[in-house]
Amino acid sequence: MAQRTAPRHRVVIVGAGFGGLFAAKALRRADVDITLINGTAYHLFQPLLYQVATGILSEGEIAPPIREILKRQENVDVKLGWVTDVDVAAKKVLVSAPGIDYSVEYDTLIVGAGASQSYFGNDQFADHAPGMKSIDDALELRARIFGAFELADLHEDPAERERWMTFVVVGAGPTGVEMAGQIAELAHRNLPGQYKHIDPRQARVILIDAVDAVLKTFGDRLSTRALRQLHLLGVEVELETKVVGVDATGIDVDTPRGRERIASMTKMWAAGVAAPPLSRKLAAATGVKTDRAGRILVEPDCTLPGHPEIFAVGDMMALDNLPGVAQVAIQSGRHAADQIKRRLAGRETGRKFTYFDKGSMATISRFHAVASIGKVHVSGFIGWLMWLAVHLLYLVGFKNRVTAVLHWFVSFLGRGRAERVATFQQAYARAAVREYGDPFERRRVTAGPDAGK
Amino acid sequence: MAQRTAPRHRVVIVGAGFGGLFAAKALRRADVDITLINGTAYHLFQPLLYQVATGILSEGEIAPPIREILKRQENVDVKLGWVTDVDVAAKKVLVSAPGIDYSVEYDTLIVGAGASQSYFGNDQFADHAPGMKSIDDALELRARIFGAFELADLHEDPAERERWMTFVVVGAGPTGVEMAGQIAELAHRNLPGQYKHIDPRQARVILIDAVDAVLKTFGDRLSTRALRQLHLLGVEVELETKVVGVDATGIDVDTPRGRERIASMTKMWAAGVAAPPLSRKLAAATGVKTDRAGRILVEPDCTLPGHPEIFAVGDMMALDNLPGVAQVAIQSGRHAADQIKRRLAGRETGRKFTYFDKGSMATISRFHAVASIGKVHVSGFIGWLMWLAVHLLYLVGFKNRVTAVLHWFVSFLGRGRAERVATFQQAYARAAVREYGDPFERRRVTAGPDAGK
Known part of the structure; x- marks a missing residue:
């Protein structure tokens, strides 16, 4: 875990969806120590999920391990875990993984924990x-x-x-x-x-x-x-x-x-x-407002009002009515990375995020x-x-x-459909959730690979 | 479901592992109605399971749908279900699938329900x-x-x-x-x-x-x-x-x-x-003995003593100390099919099964x-x-x-390893089994795609 004595600027990225992953990649040559935290070990290419559901692709094809994607990027430390809360005063995120809780300190935080399904109260x-x-x-x-x-x-x-x-x-x-x-x-x-x-x-x-x-x-x-x-x-x-x-x-x-x-x-x-619970927690901790879907009302530069050290990107930010699509996540992630690089170079920051609609x-x-x-x-x-x-x-x-x-x-x-296997575990997992409480509850806090399409 | 008035000889095959699947294929041109019952919708190529476990192959690559394998074979009806028991007197198998129980009558029965893991009493x-x-x-x-x-x-x-x-x-x-x-x-x-x-x-x-x-x-x-x-x-x-x-x-x-x-x-x-519970049930119903692993002590022609209409193949049969490998299952399945064809042609049956060790x-x-x-x-x-x-x-x-x-x-x-995805469901399924009783218990009865290697 990053030490308080670390000489380099510490960037913590929550979520390895499109926003978080592309932010990390954009910081490849930056003089920073990045910690990328995600609830799963893989990045999810969500736009093709329906092809996994209908037997065309295997799950591995749309969900490559984050470590493998970033293996040539020296300045990033990939960690498995669900971010359960952010201690804004102490500048650290609290993380939970199976059998271990830990925290990671940041100088700059990028939150891109995506969105979860909303049943509109049902x-x-x-x-x-x-x-x-x-x-x-x-x-x-x-x-x-x-x-x-x-x-x-x-x-x-x-x-x-x-x-x-x-x-x-x-x-x-x-x-x-x-x-x-x-x-x-x-x-x-x-x-x-x-x-x-x-x-x-x-x-x-x-x-x-x-x-x-x-x-x-x-x-x-x-x-x-x-x-x-x-x-x-x-x-x-x-x-x-x-x-x-x-x-x-x-x-x-x-x-x-x-x-x-x-x-x-x-x-x-x-x-x-809907935005994950982490969104509301972060809003409460910083006194920032959220929209009806729970997304954080960010400044035009994607930072939280009064917290220039915290960026919200992708589906977690509410800005200019931007849609919850992969390109918004990718571009806002890159924008956050760019702002960090400017700040470290002593250049003017606070630049407005402009979405280029592809x-x-x-x-x-x-x-x-x-x-x-x-x-x-x-x-x-x-x-x-x-x-x-x-x-x-x-x-x-x-x-x-x-x-x-x-x-x-x-x-x-x-x-043909190459991937038609159903496992027994799928049938029983939902029942287990009912009985043991929702393992996804934790995931919903930060999930990670949930960049909308 | 097969009718008692069906004009053609009815062959029921329990299990679509190597034994059952190859028996069905060998009966492709036979004048019979085949019902192939398996606990999953796929045939499992078990010798490569370890490659799925270590991230080399996707599950779809070693588990093609039975229906797809046999789609050009007109005389076979593939059914999803676990065979829970055999009514030897009424010549029918009792089957259970999610939300539905049914039975299928047979003139000849081939049982190739494979083996399950044995922890030697632990x-x-x-x-x-x-x-x-x-x-x-x-x-x-x-x-x-x-x-x-x-x-x-x-x-x-x-x-x-x-x-x-x-x-x-x-x-x-x-x-x-x-x-x-x-x-x-x-x-x-x-x-x-x-x-x-x-x-x-x-x-x-x-x-x-x-x-x-x-x-x-x-x-x-x-x-x-x-x-x-x-x-x-x-x-x-x-x-x-x-x-x-x-x-x-x-x-x-x-x-x-x-x-x-x-x-x-x-x-x-x-x-x-160990042989699945169906093995002991079948043995009890027919008065036939099993070996220590629960496998049925068959006649040299793979039929059950006193029941020339029932074959046990693959891992479920105990014969000549044959090993629990795919080839034994494939060859014994084909042998059973061959005996059925001979019987229908009015030729002498009861031929000894000879294993050709490849x-x-x-x-x-x-x-x-x-x-x-x-x-x-x-x-x-x-x-x-x-x-x-x-x-x-x-x-x-x-x-x-x-x-x-x-x-x-x-x-x-x-x-690289192409398939490294872990699902949440996997983590919770085992706990669910403890709580709800073992869904695999039913599977163990007949499982299907369990032909040893």
């Missing part, structure tokens, strides 16, 4: 509709999705079978749209011919959102195209529809037609994010994506090629790029 | 020294192994650090030798340079067995070579050493020097196998394996090339072969 939904924020979530959804087809095949009762063959995705942002599209592809392209008693093509995939458009932030034109493509895939899209209840066998919704119930054993939640994109099916880059709107195959290029560019690690391309090749050109 | 060891029989086991060990280095790096107390840096493998058969070799490679080749506070090369890897040689069944010459290679890798081999206790922080052993304690947080068990092999490190094929004993690089060829040949599925080769390339020529 946390009881989580048991029946897992979110899409972590590898655990993705593997649990994988087990549920493929398991649903297995169980549908066993049931002779038509109603029971239909329940198992109905998949509901809540939230029509990029994650929800991509999940719904991939489940539809599974049902129509990958799984047919593999079951004796069901036709996977009869599976229903229902995408629900309270707003009046899919991919609403992408603008009317792409939204309309995405909707059309989802319909072509056979996805039923229910807009202006609010979820009022979720239980083991179905979901209750308020639609423009009135209240309805959808019988479904497999629900997933991609509807909202655009947003979402794949809807293989060979079909929508992308908006500035005023350019692209959809279809060209959009998909752009999606492919961008994701390859940002996917961390050469090895992962090679194997991911291979798996994409197999999945998109062929009919 | 089941309490399992909590602290997981076995190596399933994907869950491998992922749990992966989490423990990589997690141990993370935690060692956090501890400042030398004794604590040493405990986290000491890995004990119980059992010096192929699985134990391969695990010990791979952990040593991790420590010496893959991980150095990635930690600030520990040198992974100082990790101790201790391989323990009660007998007086490693790979004893391979014969003196290969055994000696394997031992030398293990020593070169830095593995400490403790022979004629019995485990008398295993707890959270260490392991107690009776060595030729007397009783000793090894402080170690990470222990794994590769020491013994030899055995084990990798000790990259580029180094020992192999014994008949009277030919090979070790070193040539042995390793043979290992590579054989495993590629038997690894199921073209895709898996391609990506596995790629991952081997990365791991053996480079210094």
Whole structure:
């Protein structure tokens, strides 16, 4: 652990998501000692989580070890642990790891602990509709999705079978749209011919959102195209529809037609994010305000008001209504690093963070994506090629790029899904959480690899 | 489900390990209706489990979906479920799956439910020294192994650090030798340079067995070579050493020097196998005897005495002291299929099963394996090339072969490990088992993908 007598400026980074990791990388040549603390040993490339959930990629391909990414960077010390609190007066973070609690002192602190799933006050939904924020979530959804087809095949009762063959995705942002599209592809392209008693093509995939458009932030034109493509895939899209209840066998919704119930054993939640508890703790310790989602209202330079030594980046900061996407996290992380370098060089700091919008994109099916880059709107195959290029560019690690391309090749050109394993542990972990208390509670404090998409 | 009025001969196969899967494949062109029941949706290529545990391969690469393997075979119906009992009089198997119990009638039954880990009456060891029989086991060990280095790096107390840096493998058969070799490679080749506070090369890897040689069944010459290679890798081999206790922080052993304690947080068990409970149930129902490991004492043709309609194959049968290896399972599964085809063709049955020994092999490190094929004993690089060829040949599925080769390339020529992800669920599943009862209890009844190596 860093000593008080350390000669060099000590930077502690909480979270190795897009914000924290890119901040650390940007400090590669800086004369600082960096401690990077994360709740898992890996960086998570969250935009591809849905591909782990639907059997295209293995978890290793989107979650390379932080140590391996940074192994050539001498000035960084990677530590496993959940940051439970920040002692602002003593300038240290308190950390908890399995069987050991420790603290790390900082001169400058960068907090990029990401976001966790928000059920808008209905946390009881989580048991029946897992979110899409972590590898655990993705593997649990994988087990549920493929398991649903297995169980549908066993049931002779038509109603029971239909329940198992109905998949509901809540939230029509990029994650929800991509999940719904991939489940539809599974049902129509990958799984047919593999079951004796069901036709996977009869599976229903229902995408629900309270707003009046899919991919609403992408603008009317792409939204309309995405909707059309989802319909072509056979996805039923229910807009202006609010979820009022979720239980083991179905979901209750308020639609423009009135209240309805959808019988479904497999629900997933991609509807909202909230800042982790660490955000509110930090706000309380510094007297800084948070927005409704719990994000810290930072100064224009991403520091906390009155605390120029503390930066909040990515999903944890509330600034200019910036969206919770990877690029905001990456750029704000780099901005924080840049401010630190300026400060050490004795140059003026307090520079405003300016977000350069590189655009947003979402794949809807293989060979079909929508992308908006500035005023350019692209959809279809060209959009998909752009999606492919961008994701390859940002996917961390050469090895992962090679194997991911291979798996994409197999999945998109062929009919296979390379990763369909479900473990027993996934089935029992949720029950364990109920019994033992939530191990993720700690993770939610700082989690780490949760940079939005 | 098969109807009593079904016109075709109904074959039920319990377990989609090497025995069951190859029996089903051998019946591809037979005029039968096959139901293949397995506790997981995938076939497990168990000989490579240790590579999943040590981060080389993803679980999908060694566990392809049974449905996908058999998708072109019209006469087989794949069902998810654990066979809990066999009603020999009514000729049906009773099956349990999540939320549904069902039964399937048979004219001929092939039971190939594999083996589970045996702790020789010390089941309490399992909590602290997981076995190596399933994907869950491998992922749990992966989490423990990589997690141990993370935690060692956090501890400042030398004794604590040493405990986290000491890995004990119980059992010096192929699985134990391969695990010990791979952990040593991790420590010496893959991980150095990635930690600030520990040198992974100082990790101790201790391989323990009660007998007086490693790979004893391979014969003196290969055994000696394997031992030398293990020593070169830095593995400490403790022979004629019995485990008398295993707890959270260490392991107690009776060595030729007397009783000793090894402080170690990470222990794994590769020491013994036992037939699943279904074996004893079936024996009780048919009045057939089992051997000490619970395996069914079958007739020379692999059928149960007095029950020519029931075959036991692979690890579940006790015959001629055949070893619990994949080849015995594959060949006995095919033999059962052959007998069924003969019976249907009205030809003489009751043929003795003759095992053709194709030899055995084990990798000790990259580029180094020992192999014994008949009277030919090979070790070193040539042995390793043979290992590579054989495993590629038997690894199921073209895709898996391609990506596995790629991952081997990365791991053996480079210094990477592609799959190092640990999930939270792995940490909590074991606790859940204690609380809720053992979900694996059901699995142990028939498990399926447990054909020995």
